[in-house]
């Protein structure tokens with residue numbers, strides 16, 4: 001059946017159908033539909049089956065992309081799912097939200113040869129969505145139960161990936177999270193139009209059915225002590241993400257109507273999940289009828305502008321101090337936002353927020369920027385040109401990035417070593433922290449990053465935790481039994 005492959009010269013790349021911008025502006029459903037089976041098989045068959053697959057090198061999980069594409073092209077869908085899920089705990093989630101243009105698809109050989117990338121992300125999503133529909137995704141049945149236990153702090157993608165890997169080996173796993181639901185930013189940060197919530201919920205449910213215990217509303221450092229968890233479990237994983245929002249340091253930044261991006265997004269996601277959210281009901285965090293300016297150029301800013309559109313804002317602008325080519329967010333998401341009516345002000349940096357002299361926001365004054373000399377990292381630094389302009393605004397959303405919370409302080413554990421940005425320091429070979437038996441994974445180690453990297457870290461940390469617990473079990477069984 002290999003002759004079915006290498007169709008990139010005769011078949012064009014096709015994404016699943018994208019809903020019309022007008023229709024998607026008014027709801028939070030995902031914007032891409034599903035592939036029809038024949039289209040999916042054709043898209044998979046475009047793969048050139050490279051001897052050295054660059055796509056695999058571009059994927060942080062080293063996914064075996066050419067193999068699962070070939071199996072999908074041959075309609076061997078259960079095998080495709082088995083291969084795909086061997087290296088990724090959430091393939092259908094990565095297929096939806098990885099910035100593929102910067103990862104696997106960006107260096108796909110077919111893309112580099114000018115034929116347009118193989119649609120790897122859309123195929124990854126298709127294979128595992130199909131596996132759920134067909135009942136191939138079943139609870140984990142470990143080959144044997146082990147008495148040792150692992151505690152995982154944080155039910156985001158890093159913690160969930162580690163929980164699954166450890167449960168596969170038969171460990172008793174408890175996941176603690178300060179939220180009332182699992183998923184971390186998959187549920188409370190990323191909006192439904194990129195990732196519908198039931199996709200995450202079924203993953204949590206499967207872990208529960210596999211014997212993983214979840215303790216929600218458990219805030220380590222507040223409701224639970226880290227030291228108690230260390231006593232209770234043989235190993236611990238810290239996968240708490242980064243949540244301290246960077247602030248806007250301009251005159252007027254404290255006026256009414258200025259909000260943090262994650263407050264805005266979490267409120268919107270909670271509303272979508274059916275929760276009562278007073279800050280939304282009373283209009284504080286509802287963009288309906290407002291003139292919204294979002295400040296920032298990353299994924300979070302893109303999610304804010306598109307959420308504001310869906311809530312019924314009268315205008316939505318995004319200010320970013322560099323140009324389009326140098327923004328950190330995905331180009332695909334910028335295009336989606338533009339289609340939905342967002343206006344981008346590139347090379348614009350906020351100078352001041354102007355109020356009505358009663359503290360109520362009226363406008364954002366922005367400085368026009370240009371790109372100057374490269375900084376030590378090689379990135380061109382934005383410089384002021386001298387010009388300014390005002391944009392009317394009665395709601396400003398700050399999406400300037402996140403830093404880690406002060407975990408040694410929060411956990412009352414000064415021996416937990418962090419770097420100068422507050423991220424946890426680990427031994428990169430094992431992901432073990434300065435506290436023996438305590439490991440760390442995801443954003444809390446890397447700083448704000450990507451879901452796929454959190455999954456990779458969670459898997460690697462689980463492997464190190466397993467090695468450590470195996471060693472502990474060996475040592476315990478070799479110890480002489482104390483005389484009675």
Ligand SMILES: Cc1cc2nc3c(=O)[nH]c(=O)nc-3n(C[C@H](O)[C@H](O)[C@H](O)COP(=O)(O)OP(=O)(O)OC[C@H]3O[C@@H](n4cnc5c(N)ncnc54)[C@H](O)[C@@H]3O)c2cc1C
Nearest residue numbers: 154156157158178184185220240241442443449450451454
């Ligand atoms: C708005 C937004 C959009 C994004 N879009 C994308 C995207 O499109 N694609 C992509 O790849 N990445 C995206 N990211 C980044 C991605 O979401 C993160 O890199 C990823 O979720 C990190 O996973 P994590 O497991 O390390 O942490 P998180 O997902 O942040 O999960 C950490 C969990 O730990 C819990 N926790 C924290 N402190 C404690 C405590 N003291 N006690 C108990 N529990 C605690 C939190 O409640 C949370 O559930 C986005 C991020 C944001 C903010």
Ligand code: SF4
Nearest residue numbers: 059094098103104121
């Ligand atoms: S996990 Fe992300 S980078 Fe890896 S193959 Fe899937 S979409 Fe590409």
